[in-house]
Amino acid sequence: xxxxxxxxxxxxxxxxxxxxxQHVQRHLRNRADAEDTAAETFCQIxxxxxxxxTIEQPRAYLSTIARRLIFDRHRRRRLEQAYLERLMLLPxxxxxxxxxxxxxxxxxxxxxxxxxxxxxxxKKAFLMSQLxxxxxxxxxxxxxxxxxxxxxxxxxxxRECYLSGAQP
Numbered sequence: 001x002x003x004x005x006x007x008x009x010x011x012x013x014x015x016x017x018x019x020x021x022q023h024v025q026r027h028l029r030n031r032a033d034a035e036d037t038a039a040e041t042f043c044q045i046x047x048x049x050x051x052x053x054t055i056e057q058p059r060a061y062l063s064t065i066a067r068r069l070i071f072d073r074h075r076r077r078r079l080e081q082a083y084l085e086r087l088m089l090l091p092x093x094x095x096x097x098x099x100x101x102x103x104x105x106x107x108x109x110x111x112x113x114x115x116x117x118x119x120x121x122x123k124k125a126f127l128m129s130q131l132x133x134x135x136x137x138x139x140x141x142x143x144x145x146x147x148x149x150x151x152x153x154x155x156x157x158x159r160e161c162y163l164s165g166a167q168p
């Protein structure tokens with residue numbers, strides 16, 4: 001980003017950061033998460049190379065970016081919680097170490113991000129195969145589709161993983 005745009009972003013930040021932080025904190029009810037989200041909002045503007053002067057309604061623009069980040073944060077937490085609940089069902093001898101759990105959660109976030117644009121049924125089929133170890137026939141029964149359709153869903157999901165570099 002050219003220096004002039006960086007200066008403009010600095011003005012945008014100084015003019016609206018306090019408001020954005022308060023706005024986000026109302027939604028998250030947690031100061032630390034609100035600070036992280038507000039900072040990430042400005043980082044996204046910086047990385048998008050948008051000229052801050054072209055933003056006609058800065059608060060609406062910032063609010064939209066922050067709302068998406070809040071949604072992503074909630075989705076990640078639900079995903080983590082579901083994973084951790086499944087880990088609790090494992091016998092202690094099979095449970096991963098805290099380091100392994102952390103790495104697995106990072107991988108799960110990467111795969112979730114990769115699959116985020118796919119239809120829900122494709123994601124379900126992929127997760128049933130990869131996390132539950134179900135056969136295509138069993139996935140087909142659970143999703144009420146034929147085995148060939150499950151194969152197509154898996155091809156789509158695996159292609160997305162391959163293109164993004166995520167390892168299923």
